[in-house]
Each structure stands twice: as structure tokens, then as C-alpha cells.
Amino acid sequence: MNVIELKQLTKTYRVYQKKEGLVASLRGLFQREYRDVNAVRGIDLTVAKGEFVAFLGPNGAGKTTTLKLLSGVINPTSGTAQVLGYVPWERKNAYRRRFALVMGQKNQLWWDLPANESYRLHQQIYRIEPAKFERTLDELTDLLSVRELLRQPVRELSLGERMKMELIAALLHSPEVLFLDEPTIGLDVIAQHNVRQFLKQYQLERQTTILLTSHYMKDVAALCERVVVIAHGQVEYDGSLAGILDRFSGHKIVTLAFTENQMPPDLTLFGEILEVIPPKAKLRIDRNVVAKKLASLLSHYSVEDVSVEDPPLEDVIADVFSRAARSKEA
Amino acid sequence: MYVRAHTWWTILRIALEERLVYRGDFALGTLMRFLPIITQIFLWWAIFESIGGGSAEKVEIANFTFPDMVAYYLLTMVGRAFSSMPGLASGVARQIRDGEIKKFLIQPVDMVGFLMLSRIAHKLAYYSVATLPFALVFYLCRGYFSAGWPDPLTLAAFIASLILGFLLGFFLETSIGLIGFWFLEVSSLLFVYMLFSFFLSGHMFPLDMLPEPWNLLVDLLPLKYLAYFPAAVFLGKVSQDELMLQLGIQVAWILFFIFLSRYLWKRGVRRYSGFGG
Numbered sequence: 001m002n003v004i005e006l007k008q009l010t011k012t013y014r015v016y017q018k019k020e021g022l023v024a025s026l027r028g029l030f031q032r033e034y035r036d037v038n039a040v041r042g043i044d045l046t047v048a049k050g051e052f053v054a055f056l057g058p059n060g061a062g063k064t065t066t067l068k069l070l071s072g073v074i075n076p077t078s079g080t081a082q083v084l085g086y087v088p089w090e091r092k093n094a095y096r097r098r099f100a101l102v103m104g105q106k107n108q109l110w111w112d113l114p115a116n117e118s119y120r121l122h123q124q125i126y127r128i129e130p131a132k133f134e135r136t137l138d139e140l141t142d143l144l145s146v147r148e149l150l151r152q153p154v155r156e157l158s159l160g161e162r163m164k165m166e167l168i169a170a171l172l173h174s175p176e177v178l179f180l181d182e183p184t185i186g187l188d189v190i191a192q193h194n195v196r197q198f199l200k201q202y203q204l205e206r207q208t209t210i211l212l213t214s215h216y217m218k219d220v221a222a223l224c225e226r227v228v229v230i231a232h233g234q235v236e237y238d239g240s241l242a243g244i245l246d247r248f249s250g251h252k253i254v255t256l257a258f259t260e261n262q263m264p265p266d267l268t269l270f271g272e273i274l275e276v277i278p279p280k281a282k283l284r285i286d287r288n289v290v291a292k293k294l295a296s297l298l299s300h301y302s303v304e305d306v307s308v309e310d311p312p313l314e315d316v317i318a319d320v321f322s323r324a325a326r327s328k329e330a
Numbered sequence: 331m332y333v334r335a336h337t338w339w340t341i342l343r344i345a346l347e348e349r350l351v352y353r354g355d356f357a358l359g360t361l362m363r364f365l366p367i368i369t370q371i372f373l374w375w376a377i378f379e380s381i382g383g384g385s386a387e388k389v390e391i392a393n394f395t396f397p398d399m400v401a402y403y404l405l406t407m408v409g410r411a412f413s414s415m416p417g418l419a420s421g422v423a424r425q426i427r428d429g430e431i432k433k434f435l436i437q438p439v440d441m442v443g444f445l446m447l448s449r450i451a452h453k454l455a456y457y458s459v460a461t462l463p464f465a466l467v468f469y470l471c472r473g474y475f476s477a478g479w480p481d482p483l484t485l486a487a488f489i490a491s492l493i494l495g496f497l498l499g500f501f502l503e504t505s506i507g508l509i510g511f512w513f514l515e516v517s518s519l520l521f522v523y524m525l526f527s528f529f530l531s532g533h534m535f536p537l538d539m540l541p542e543p544w545n546l547l548v549d550l551l552p553l554k555y556l557a558y559f560p561a562a563v564f565l566g567k568v569s570q571d572e573l574m575l576q577l578g579i580q581v582a583w584i585l586f587f588i589f590l591s592r593y594l595w596k597r598g599v600r601r602y603s604g605f606g607g
Binding site: 013 | 437
């Protein structure tokens with residue numbers, strides 16, 4: 001069953017162009033110039049129940065805009081979307097009780113009160129049965145081990161602790177669909193790890209459908225089986241994380257350690273040189289010829305150690321992004 | 331219905347707790363608010379005295395004796411304790427500018443209703459602290475209330491005018507704040523409103539002193555219900571048959587601003603979600 005269905009979804013913003021200088025600013029008071037920004041340009045996407053999908057893309061690619069469209073904060077320019085059978089931007093209460101949006105930099109808890117009080121409020125506005133509320137809150141506080149923080153004013157919590165509290169607030173009503181916009185932004189390595197572990201376990205138990213955007217590849221690698229790469233408002237890739245390598249990277253990274261003074265004089269015959277620190281060399285070799293080149297190297301030179309790896313995922317994705325940027329400019 | 335009432339109660343209770351975090355700040359603020367009145371009283375004393383040729387007694391300005399004048403200022407303080415909404419309009423505009431408003435699009439809760447409950451909590455917290463200094467000042471100044479307590483009917487009308495004053499102030503300022511959907515900054519608009527309100531609500535002087543054409547204008551505007559009207563009712567300056575008409579006009583203004591705030595919210599959200607949030 002598909003929980004999320006997007007068809008040719010587009011969103012164009014009209015942005016006021018402010019000119020530099022006082023005279024231009026004054027003119028701007030009467031005659032404004034606008035520029036159209038195509039934030040989302042025809043996205044098709046279906047997500048089945050229980051999937052954990054990551055949105056990858058450079059800043060301004062349209063990831064957050066898509067999440068805003070799905071949570072009904074903004075209306076699309078054209079196209080259709082259905083989440084749990086609802087049109088998000090109709091903002092029906094029935095829909096709003098069944099999903100949650102967590103934004104890493106936005107606060108929905110009452111700053112001066114203990115998180116506990118904000119949760120009581122959520123219990124009321126989301127109409128959560130008291131028994132179920134207690135049970136869910138119990139489970140979540142245990143999973144995130146924050147029981148002793150419940151009674152502390154939110155403003156006294158650290159960023160990582162606050163994020164955990166935010167997550168609890170968003171999950172109290174057991175949303176069937178969860179949108180996470182940069183949930184680990186600004187957190188230290190340990191807090192990132194904790195949040196990640198929690199999300200993984202929570203999703204495993206509840207089978208909640210989750211859409212996540214993140215800049216941290218580790219988040220994505222740890223959590224999501226399916227990755228949607230968005231660049232310039234369009235879906236560039238939709239598939240497994242490993243699949244990105246097959247699709248976008250035509251190379252392998254080969255690291256060789258030669259026996260003393262055995263390094264070939266011209267390594268460029270075998271591939272692109274990335275690094276040479278005798279007796280070691282790191283080469284980038286075309287995927288199609290890796291086997292052939294390696295065989296020839298091994299048969300002509302004395303090699304002590306060899307490793308063949310895929311290029312780092314971050315590099316491949318950065319490459320995909322910049323390629324998308326270039327093709328747009330062209 | 332019961333569920334909804336329970337929700338409202340929870341919002342009210344939590345907002346109240348939040349406000350009480352700042353109770354120390356309130357207590358001081360309340361006493362300070364009486365200070366400007368003292369200068370106004372001295373000013374009027376000088377005016378009454380110079381008209382009376384050295385004696386302020388037996389002088390009347392627009393049917394106000396000097397004690398009436400003091401009583402009037404104290405009563406407008408009570409009226410404004412209900413109708414003034416510090417930070418409401420600017421807060422709404424700020425939430426729109428910062429995008430905090432998204433919360434009300436995502437969560438199943440109505441923004442205007444939520445704001446109203448927070449404001450009631452705000453007021454209750456304020457009264458819980460302010461009642462004592464108010465009572466003290468009124469007790470010390472009891473001599474100025476020459477007519478004593480008004481009759482029960484007038485008292486009831488006074489209380490009604492205070493509560494209606496709260497509603498009017500709330501929906502009026504909410505409407506101003508919601509204009510923030512169109513102009514990111516409403517502070518200059520708010521300044522103009524405050525300026526008019528200062529003179530035309532009766533905060534500065536009793537509105538009976540205004541000459542003829544202005545008088546009619548002020549009668550038709552909503553502003554006088556924020557300060558002048560409750561005080562005038564208490565002091566018996568509003569006749570029985572006038573009273574119902576005036577309350578009627580006040581209710582009409584409240585309804586107008588309820589509809590206006592709903593309309594602005596609806597149009598504003600459409601604009602906001604169309605432009606990009």
C-alpha cells in the first residue's frame with residue numbers, strides 16, 4: 001500500500017528582487033521586480049508503508065520544500081500529492097493527527113516549562129487516550145533515556161537533549177508518517193549517534209513511514225535503505241544507497257604497496273594518480289578495465305599489498321550534485 | 331464538546347504556569363504603572379486650582395470634579411488591565427516572520443483560539459499578582475470616590491464592560507498582528523494605533539472633554555471601550571438607556587474584529603502557503 005504519492009509536483013516561489021543602493025531601494029517601494037524560483041520541478045514519488053526514505057541533495061535542491069508540501073505548510077503550484085489518502089495542504093485535522101514534522105532547528109516545546117508540560121498539551125491537541133499517552137511516553141523516555149530530564153525546564157537542556165525531547169513530542173501521537181528535516185543538525189557525534197540509534201529502533205518496531213533529509217551521510221547509511229537524490233527540484237536518482245555507486249561512479253580506487261624500488265616509472269599508464277608516497281600509490285582506475293590493469297601490474301611488478309575500493313560515497317554524491325549543477329547551467 | 335473544553339483547560343493551565351515563571355517581573359511592573367497617574371493627578375490639581383482661583387473645590391470641568399478626575403484615572407487603570415494586550419500584535423507578527431506560525435498549520439490546533447487562551451492565562455497570572463497593589467491604591471484613594479459604591483446593576487454593567495473590553499482588545503490587536511502576513515513589520519502600524527488609542531480611548535483624559543464633532547466620532551469608534559467606557563459606567567456618567575445602546579455597539583465591534591481576525595487568518599495563511607512559508 002502506498003502511503004505517499006506525488007505526481008508531477010511543482011512549486012514556484014516569487015521572490016522580490018532587492019536592488020543594491022538607495023535609489024534602487026526607493027524605486028523598489030513603488031515598482032517591485034520579482035523573480036521566479038522553481039524550488040520543486042515536477043517530482044514523482046511513491047513511498048510504501050513502513051519505508052524509511054532519505055532525501056539527499058545540496059542546499060536549495062528542494063528537499064525542505066518537498067517536506068513542507070507534504071506536511072501542508074505550503075500549497076503546490078501544480079501537481080498532486082496524497083499522504084494517507086489526504087491532500088496535505090487541505091490541512092484537515094484528521095490528517096494533522098496522523099503525521100508529524102520535526103525540523104532540526106525549530107522548537108515546538110515551551111521554552112520555560114519542563115518538557116512534561118508540553119507533552120500534556122500535545123496529549124490534548126492530538127486527543128491521545130490517557131492510558132496510551134502514558135504508555136507511549138514511558139516507552140519513548142526509556143528508549144532515549146531522558147527520564148530525569150522530563151521535569152527540567154527546556155531552556156536548561158543541551159541541544160542534544162532538546163532534540164530528544166522534540167522527537168518525543170513529535171512521536172507521542174504515534175504518527176503513521178514522520179517527516180524529519182535535518183534531525184541531527186548541530187549535534188555532537190555522540191548525540192547524533194544516539195538519535196540515529198533511536199530512530200532505527202523506533203522504525204523497526206513501529207514500521208512508521210519516515211522521510212528524512214540530512215547532510216550527514218552517516219545518518220543515511222545507518223537508517224535508510226532507499227535514497228532519493230534531489231537536485232534542482234528534480235529527482236536525479238531513486239534507489240539503494242549502494243546503487244548510487246554503480247550508477248554514478250565509473251571508477252574504483254586501487255591502492256598498491258610496491259616492494260622496495262619496484263614502483264613502475266610511469267603510473268599514468270594504469271590510471272589517474274591520486275597520491276604517491278613511495279612505496280605506496282593510490283590510483284583511480286576506470287571500472288571496466290580494473291581487472292585488466294591490475295593483472296598487468298601484478299605480473300610485471302612486485303607488489304606487497306593491494307586493495308580495491310569504491311570511492312567514498314560523499315565524493316560520489318558531491319560529484320552527482322555538481323554534475324547536476326553544471327547540466328542546469330549548460 | 332467535553333474533549334474540546336478539556337483541551338482548552340490544558341492550554342490555559344500550561345500557559346498560566348508559563349506566565350508564573352515571570353511573576354517577580356509582574357509585581358514590580360504593576361506598582362510602576364501607577365506612577366504616571368500621580369503626575370497626571372498633580373497636573374489636574376493645578377488646573378482645577380487655577381480655575382477655582384486658589385481652591386480646587388466646587389470646580390467642575392465637563393462635569394468632573396477633582397475627586398471624580400482622580401477616581402476616573404484609577405478606574406481607567408482597571409479598564410486597561412483588562413483591555414491592554416502587551417506584546418500581542420507584535421508577537422503575532424514576529425511568529426509570522428520567524429515561521430513559528432507553521433506550528434499552527436501542522437498541528438491540529440487553532441491559532442487564534444490558542445492565543446486567546448494564552449492571553450487569558452497571561453491576564454489571570456497578572457491579576458493574581460496585581461490585585462494586591464490595586465486594592466491598596468484604591469483603599470488609600472477611597473476618599474475620591476465621592477459617590478461610594480455604585481448600585482448592583484451599574485456594578486454588573488461595569489464588570490460586563492471590563493470583560494467585553496478584554497475581548498475587544500484581544501481581537502483588535504490580533505487583527506493588527508495578522509496584518510504581518512502582508513507587511514513583515516507591523517511596528518509602525520502599531521505605533522499609529524497606540525497613538526490614536528492613547529488619546530481616543532480616554533487613557534489621557536476623560537472623553538467628555540472633547541468638543542462636539544469629535545465626541546460623535548469617538549462614540550462610534552471602538553477605542554473608547556478600552557479605557558473610558560468602564561470608568562464612565564462605574565462613575566454613573568452613562569444613563570440607563572444609553573448603557574444598553576453603548577454595550578450593543580461594543581458587542582458589534584467585538585463581532586466585527588472576530589470576523590476580521592478570522593478573515594485575515596484565512597487569507598493570510600493562503601498567501602503564506604502560496605508564497606513559500
